[in-house]
Amino acid sequence: MSVVYCHIFRRLISYNPYRKKSTTMPLKRVFFWQPNAGSTVNSQILNEVSQCVESINGVKEGRWKATLTFYKPMLRDQALSAEFPREFIGISLPEQPNKYYFVLRFNKIVLESDSSIQLIMEKLQSYKSRVALNFEGFQYQLGDFQLRVGKVVPSHSENLRGIVMEVEYLPISSLEKSKQIMEEFFDIWQDAISKRSLPGRFIHIEPDFSDYGLADHYTSQHTAVQYTHVTSQLIASVQAVQTGRN
Amino acid sequence: MCCSRNYRDTDLQYVEALEILLQGLCGVNKERLRVHEICLKSGPNLGFVASEVRLLCDLEQSEPTWTVKHVGGALRGAGVEQISVLVRSMVESKASKNVLRLFYALGYKLDHELLRVGITFHFQRGAQITVTVSSVNKMLKLHATDEAVPVTPGIQLVEVTAPATSENYNEVVAAVSSFCEYLAPLLHLSKPGVSTGVVPTAAAAAASLMSDGGGTTL
Numbered sequence: 463m464s465v466v467y468c469h470i471f472r473r474l475i476s477y478n479p480y481r482k483k484s485t486t487m488p489l490k491r492v493f494f495w496q497p498n499a500g501s502t503v504n505s506q507i508l509n510e511v512s513q514c515v516e517s518i519n520g521v522k523e524g525r526w527k528a529t530l531t532f533y534k535p536m537l538r539d540q541a542l543s544a545e546f547p548r549e550f551i552g553i554s555l556p557e558q559p560n561k562y563y564f565v566l567r568f569n570k571i572v573l574e575s576d577s578s579i580q581l582i583m584e585k586l587q588s589y590k591s592r593v594a595l596n597f598e599g600f601q602y603q604l605g606d607f608q609l610r611v612g613k614v615v616p617s618h619s620e621n622l623r624g625i626v627m628e629v630e631y632l633p634i635s636s637l638e639k640s641k642q643i644m645e646e647f648f649d650i651w652q653d654a655i656s657k658r659s660l661p662g663r664f665i666h667i668e669p670d671f672s673d674y675g676l677a678d679h680y681t682s683q684h685t686a687v688q689y690t691h692v693t694s695q696l697i698a699s700v701q702a703v704q705t706g707r708n
Numbered sequence: 709m710c711c712s713r714n715y716r717d718t719d720l721q722y723v724e725a726l727e728i729l730l731q732g733l734c735g736v737n738k739e740r741l742r743v744h745e746i747c748l749k750s751g752p753n754l755g756f757v758a759s760e761v762r763l764l765c766d767l768e769q770s771e772p773t774w775t776v777k778h779v780g781g782a783l784r785g786a787g788v789e790q791i792s793v794l795v796r797s798m799v800e801s802k803a804s805k806n807v808l809r810l811f812y813a814l815g816y817k818l819d820h821e822l823l824r825v826g827i828t829f830h831f832q833r834g835a836q837i838t839v840t841v842s843s844v845n846k847m848l849k850l851h852a853t854d855e856a857v858p859v860t861p862g863i864q865l866v867e868v869t870a871p872a873t874s875e876n877y878n879e880v881v882a883a884v885s886s887f888c889e890y891l892a893p894l895l896h897l898s899k900p901g902v903s904t905g906v907v908p909t910a911a912a913a914a915a916s917l918m919s920d921g922g923g924t925t926l
């Protein structure tokens with residue numbers, strides 16, 4: 463890593479050996495990999511991204527995994543399917559092992575509940591799991607930042623559908639107050655990853671959290687909403703590639 | 709799983725005596741109970757079988773908290789009739805405040821709503837037992853909990869419940885039954901749906917409890 467990067471990072475990242483996480487929820491941004499036109503995501507890109515994190519002194523800490531499930535309504539008359547939510551999503555997050563999140567993207571509803579809500583949904587038999595996606599990989603510590611890089615794969619397959627990256631800034635929970643530092647960090651990251659000349663880039667499109675009734679203070683419900691939106695963007699991206707091929 | 713017995717008291721003075729008795733038996737302080745119970749049913753096209761879910765909003769907290777509750781069927785099989793306690797499956801999940809909006813958006817409809825007001829005791833006696841003594845109230849306007857009126861004035865519902873697993877429900881049944889025996893001088897509890905009357909000793913037992921605050925052994 464060059465002397466210039468070291469200097470810039472030290473402005474952003476406090477190398478405090480006694481650093482501890484904020485007692486409130488630290489905020490994060492979730493990025494997804496957008497391949498260039500004509501290219502697709504593959505495991506080589508995932509390896510390059512992971513190596514890039516390590517090249518800027520990210521310390522590998524361990525594995526992580528989140529799961530996103532699409533639920534479909536069980537209808538007696540399929541012709542009436544328009545009366546029911548188009549996207550009903552359930553999410554489990556590694557930082558909240560006893561919780562489960564539901565998101566209705568088009569209704570702008572997010573719910574946090576105990577993980578036993580999944581058993582209730584099974585007993586109700588009104589909605590069933592249609593397909594599940596796993597987001598899994600390694601997490602890295604980088605001063606006051608925590609990075610997670612992961613592949614997106616269907617739960618019963620190893621077919622790589624996408625790559626995501628979480629950037630978590632530990633000291634602050636305010637979305638507004640953290641904007642500048644997150645953008646500065648990402649600029650540095652973009653600079654580092656661009657040197658690998660990969661056929662694509664990471665994109666973050668921030669959902670309007672206020673539409674979901676979420677405040678400036680970051681919570682796991684914000685994360686659930688981000689994963690819902692990232693997934694829809696990933697799907698759109700895959701469909702665009704397939705349309706281009708056809 | 710949940711084991712429970714219910715009772716309906718026709719005289720409010722018995723409720724005060726019951727409170728004194730429960731205070732002595734449970735060894736814990738009573739807690740106030742004010743729960744808005746919203747019962748939702750699946751719409752006509754949703755699910756191959758109709759489903760029902762209850763949303764409970766605890767209004768006694770400074771910030772109302774929500775619980776989603778699914779009550780399943782009763783235990784079936786040989787010998788179940790001989791069990792003096794109702795055993796049925798129950799799953800609960802705490803949820804954030806959007807839960808009613810979510811279920812409406814999923815296609816669930818309001819079937820009925822109730823407001824339970826009373827007291828509750830939580831204690832350990834062979835099982836983690838909960839006793840509630842409450843009035844059941846209905847709302848004259850949608851969700852208007854401040855304007856609720858009793859469904860059956862002067863009648864309180866006494867419920868004794870305890871969680872159990874499929875492995876230990878026999879022990880829990882025994883613990884609940886045993887506890888209910890201590891209430892026998894004042895009231896008789898039975899399985900939900902089985903009506904009971906006022907026990908002959910109720911008046912004397914209540915008077916005894918009221919006269920010395922429960923110091924007399926029944």
